[in-house]
Amino acid sequence: MDWLWTWGGKCFGYRDGDDLLTHDGRHVGRFNGDKIFDPRGRYLGELMNENRLIRRKGVTSLRGYNFTPRAKRAAYAKYANYVGYAMYAGYEDFPAPESL
Template identity: 55%
Template structure:
């Protein structure tokens, strides 16, 4: 289990295998390489380095085959937020965990 933060520093949740989970136990994404797609197959963003999530604006609109989210899991305490990084042109912060369903 690898804990993850958004590029802006918000504690997001964790990666387990190819699945992305929020800290409040929701299965909101699936990895295809470093890219993350939501249950509807829409591109959400990507993993950069080992612990940060970011969204490439040029990839918005990309799609993969969707999936049915797994059931909820035990709630974990959120890790502390970190300082955010400056965004390069063409990128935006990964969605916050509470904005994804």
């Protein structure tokens, strides 16, 4: 289990194998390499710098496989937020866990 933060520094949740889970235990994404897709196969974002989540702007045609989310797991206490990184051109911050 590897904890992950948004590019802006907010604690998001964790990676368990190829699954992306929020800190409150919801299965919201699946990894395909460094790219992350939601249960309907839509692009959510990508993993950069080993533990930061970021989203490329305007990527609507990139699709992954659909999947059925796992049942909600036990919640974990969030880790502290970090200082955000400077945003790359053409990217935006990964959605907050509450918005997924």
